[in-house]
Amino acid sequence: MIKINAKYCKSCGYCIRFCPKKILEMGTERNRRGHFYPVVTDPDKCISCGICASMCPDAAIELPAKEGA
Ligand code: SF4
Ligand code: SF4
Numbered sequence: 001m002i003k004i005n006a007k008y009c010k011s012c013g014y015c016i017r018f019c020p021k022k023i024l025e026m027g028t029e030r031n032r033r034g035h036f037y038p039v040v041t042d043p044d045k046c047i048s049c050g051i052c053a054s055m056c057p058d059a060a061i062e063l064p065a066k067e068g069a
Pocket of ligand 1: 018020022024045049050051053
């Protein structure tokens, strides 16, 4: 599953908008800078496509390392 580093998020929402599985939504908690950050609503549906990570302007999303890589 992806990892969202809340502290880097600025609440732009790009990851939410571009996730093809629509499993990201803005959470209700704020990070230390006062920005809401996204949460994964249904981790089982994540296809590890990496679109959320590549769309994030603040590199706040990490993908898990691929097995065997
Ligand atoms: S890796 Fe792909 S499917 Fe998973 S949360 Fe990110 S954009 Fe959505
Ligand atoms: S794209 Fe990055 S900065 Fe924007 S809401 Fe998603 S995690 Fe936060």
